[in-house]
Amino acid sequence: MQTLYERLFEQYPNYKSLFPESMNRQMEKIVKTIALVARMDAPEIVHSRLLKLGYKHRQFNLKREDFLNFKQLFLEVLGEYCNEYCPELWNDGCVQAWHKAFDEQIIPYLTQGLEQKMTHSEKMRIINMQTGAGNQLLGRVVSIKQDVLFAEVTLKLDGGDQIVALITAQALSDLGLTEGRKAYAIIRNSDVMLAHADTDLTFSTRNHFYGKVIKTQSGPINAWVTLQLKSGNTFQALVSQETLTDLDIKEGEKMSAVFRAIDVILAVEKGL
Numbered sequence: 641m642q643t644l645y646e647r648l649f650e651q652y653p654n655y656k657s658l659f660p661e662s663m664n665r666q667m668e669k670i671v672k673t674i675a676l677v678a679r680m681d682a683p684e685i686v687h688s689r690l691l692k693l694g695y696k697h698r699q700f701n702l703k704r705e706d707f708l709n710f711k712q713l714f715l716e717v718l719g720e721y722c723n724e725y726c727p728e729l730w731n732d733g734c735v736q737a738w739h740k741a742f743d744e745q746i747i748p749y750l751t752q753g754l755e756q757k758m759t760h761s762e763k764m765r766i767i768n769m770q771t772g773a774g775n776q777l778l779g780r781v782v783s784i785k786q787d788v789l790f791a792e793v794t795l796k797l798d799g800g801d802q803i804v805a806l807i808t809a810q811a812l813s814d815l816g817l818t819e820g821r822k823a824y825a826i827i828r829n830s831d832v833m834l835a836h837a838d839t840d841l842t843f844s845t846r847n848h849f850y851g852k853v854i855k856t857q858s859g860p861i862n863a864w865v866t867l868q869l870k871s872g873n874t875f876q877a878l879v880s881q882e883t884l885t886d887l888d889i890k891e892g893e894k895m896s897a898v899f900r901a902i903d904v905i906l907a908v909e910k911g912l
Contacts, residue, residue, distance in 0.1 A: 644717045652709060658700050687749050694753025704751045711742045775827040775875055779803060781819050786812065793817060793906060795825050799871025804846040805904035815908050824907040831903040832877035834865060836887065837894040846901040849875060853893045856884065865889055867897050 649656045715738055722730035779795030782802070786792075791812040793805045803825045817823060835841065837850050851869040863884045865877045875897040879889075889895065 690749035691753040694750035806901040
């Protein structure tokens with residue numbers, strides 16, 4: 641990778657100002673991206689990552705031609721390395737496969753992220769890929785109650801639903817959260833508890849939502865239950881098969897999703 645960037649800066653000196661002085665982190669990122677591209681058995685993951693990567697490069701005013709320049713140098717350096725250390729692998733089929741990966745996957749999706757503003761659904765899909773969490777909802781901060789150690793942050797979602805998160809005062813400062821700022825509420829599906837909507841129980845949790853089951857998906861041990869609120873927002877809960885049976889959870893059933901404020905993780909995007 642050192643050779644790649646040295647040659648990149650030699651042929652295109654204007655690119656050097658786009659990179660940090662220490663290239664270690666940048667090299668680590670490109671290695672991870674290359675490894676990801678090799679996972680063509682998981683195209684959704686690859687495409688989401690490339691869209692995000694292209695979107696993050698918008699600030700540098702790059703164009704498709706810049707990605708083509710990188711492709712040319714990357715394949716040139718890769719070919720030299722393979723011819724020296726593993727010539728039996730660098731055959732016509734391998735070369736064509738890399739050209740195809742760049743022309744049909746890498747450059748088109750990088751360019752799409754570069755030229756187009758991401759839709760909300762695209763952003764949420766990327767966050768899901770990055771976090772592995774089952775619930776990600778975008779809202780706007782409408783209230784912050786802070787003491788010395790903790791802060792209670794209320795997000796208002798589309799449709800009027802509100803989620804309360806309890807985070808540390810340090811996290812509030814690190815995220816730069818203020819009233820009016822957009823933020824994501826991320827809740828692991830295993831932290832969402834389900835109960836029948838007509839239960840006589842009163843819960844101490846700050847977050848309690850009513851809705852209708854629109855999907856159940858059973859696995860060997862657990863089941864995923866998706867609940868849709870009147871607002872259109874959805875929550876997914878991960879429950880045991882025993883719970884699914886005991887509560888007689890099925891599509892169309894009215895249920896409530898319950899989770900603690902301390903189980904809500906808040907996240908912000910730079911510039912959001």
